[in-house]
Every structure is written in structure tokens, then in C-alpha cells.
Amino acid sequence: MSNVIAFDFGGTKIKHGLINSNGEIITTGAYKTERKDLDRFLTDLFATVRTYQASSDVRGIAISMPGYIDVHTGYSERAGAITALDGKNIKDLLETEFSLPVETENDGNCAALAEGNSGNAQGCESFICMTVGTGIGGCIYLNGDIYRGSNLRAGEYGMMITDLTSGEQKNMHQTAGFSNLVTDYKRYMQTDENVEGTAIFEAALNDPHVKKMIDDWVGHISRGIFNLCVTLNPEKILIGGGVSAQSYLFETINRQLKQYHYWHEFEIPVVPCKYHNDAGMLGAYYHFKKMQTAKKDNPAF
Secondary structure (H helix, E strand, O other), X not given: OOEEEEEEEOOOEEEEEEEEOOOOEEEEEEEEOOXXXXXXXXXXXXXXXXXXXXXXXXXXXXXXXXXXXXXXXXXXXXXXXXXXXXXXXXXXXXXHHHOOOEEEEEHHHHHHHHHHHHOOOOOOOOEEEEEEOOOEEEEEEEOOXXXXXXXXXXXXXXXXXXXXXXXXXXXXXXXXXXXXXXXXXXXXXXXXXXXXXXXXXXXXOOOHHHHHHHHHHHHHHHHHHHHHHHHHOOOOEEEEOHHXXXXXXXXXXXXXXXXXXXXXXXXXXXXXXXXXXXXXXXXXXXXXXXXXXXXXXXXXX
């Protein structure tokens, strides 16, 4: 059975998995992201591909990544926190190295494709997907398709200004990205050790200060959700990323939204992505299939 290697390039970790022709993730792994050095980034990436090739029949590579991605060429004008890929074409680099078809797509769009095809957005013609990771990713899915914008920048919720404290402009990447919560928590705990998200939510059960820290952080997410809802009036909001497995996140978002004026006029379900941390890889696989089918049906595509 032919398989596709799926990658989800995150600012902290590169997640990867092997997906079979039935769309089932059969194995997964992860390694630390090299954000700045392209040679080191490619060394890690190529080694992972070779490991899969050594034990499986691989027919292609599917990539979910942050930034402004041209899905037809593979060029990334910007790649979010992974500055090594700014102005680079990872599709060309991989196809040259391995002679395999490669397809790339924005990570927020991948999450939406996963949820729309077989997840918690099935049956929705218009919905919004927001991924909470190192930064904030997203997708606007309108009238049955991804809305990409005039120059591939639609869905960049992370750029929305959500804080003007002391006159300083802070966007959602800075205020609502999970790395911001981790930084605040580590400062409070006076530690430089790595901290998993589950540890912060567990600490909040017995520490009122940590609970308030989480509530304040969620406030920035809630404001972003409110603004998107009153602007686009979608059927549903889905939240992805590893933190979407925390039920307290959704309890807090919905509690905060009910406190906003006019929310009752725009209120819609705010729910987790079905695939949580695997949404990027699975969406990349769906995108790969779609692009390869289009090219097969229309060689000039």
C-alpha cells in the first residue's frame, strides 16, 4: 500500500507521520524545529524522509507550514517563526532531493481541510478554524472553499491587534500564542526548564494565580474569536493545536464570550478540532490528494 509522509512544521516542533491511502495515520513522531539555519533544517527533514523510505512504500510528501504559501509553486514568502524558510521553496528542495511529488499548504488551511473533510466541521459550508500553537494560525472557509485573499494572506488572525496597553501594539501571536502563556508561567515559577501545556492547566487547579494567568491569556483568544464572528458570521468556530485537548480552554472561551455585548446576536458553537494536534498532518494529506488529482486530470495545471 502506498503511503504519504505528512509533516506539520511548527515553531517549536516538526511533527511527522505516515498516512496510508485510506487517510489513516499509521505512525507519528516529532523533533525540535531548527528555525533559523536552513542547512540544519533540511538535514533534519531529509533524514526523517529517508527513515520512512527505508521501511515503507512512499509515494509523496505533504507539508503543513506557517506563513504565506503559494500552493501551486510551493514558494513561501514568509514562514512564520521558521525564518529559515522565508523566501524559500521547500517543495522544490524536497522534489529535487527525493524525486517524489510534494505539496505544501498553510497550516491553518490544513487544519480546516482536515476538519471539513472528516472532522468536526463536516456539513458546514462556512466556518473558521483557529490553531493555537507557538503563534496563531487560521483559515477562513467560506461557501464551501478556502478563502485565500487577494495575495494569499487571508486567515492570518495572528496579526490582529488585541492589546494596546501603554500604547504598545501587540498582536495575537504575541498575546494569544501558547508560547506567551508558557513564558509567563515559567517566569512565575522561576524556572528555565521545559514546561508542557498540561502542567500549566494542572497547576491552575490549585493555584489561583495560574488560573488567572490562563484566563487572561484566553481573553486574547476570545476577543479574536468575537471579532471574527461579527465580521464573517460563520456557522462554527473550531480551535486546533495541542492546547485544544484542554476542556477548560473551551469552558473559559464560552464564558468570556457571553460577557461581550451583542454576542447573543452572533453566538455560534466554539468547539475543538476533532484531530487536535494531528489536524495539520491530516489536512496536508487531504491537500496533497486534491492537488495531485487536479494535476492528473489537467496536466497543464
